[in-house]
Amino acid sequence: MENYSSCVVLKNDGGIRPAGPQDRCFCCGSKIGEYHKSECTTLNRKVRVRYSFDIEIEVPHRWNKEDIENHRNHSRWCADNAIIEIDSFVGDDICLCEFFNCEVLEIPEAEPYYRDKNGDIHYSVQKG
Ligand SMILES: [Zn+2]
DSSP states (O other): OOOOEEEEOOOOTTSSSSOOOBBBBBBTTTTTEEEEEEEEEEBBBBEEEEEEEEOOOOOOOOOOOOHHHHHHHHOOTTTTTHHHHHHHTTTTOOGGGEEEEEEEOOOOOOBBBEOOOOOEOOHHHHOO
């Protein structure tokens, strides 16, 4: 017996892909008007993660560990600058994979949602 979600495949469902059949979800095979299967990868939820990057940055020579952490964590320094530092560290020739780690902080209980082709979010829809 297959386990179905409560999310119905829409006519403009994001699971209907240009290269696939136009009457069904590319990921789970359910037709328009049927429920996406619960294992369908188009059904999403929000989770909290911590992304970390182990990189070298440039700081004043006289700064110690406390100075650097205070500047980055408690000053007016904007964390948006971290994106620039990360980009500058790796340059254009290599990717970030070997410097990156993702840690899951929280997976809250939540109803699955899915997106239509416009990117709009839909929660469960009653069939019929
Ligand atoms: Zn599906």
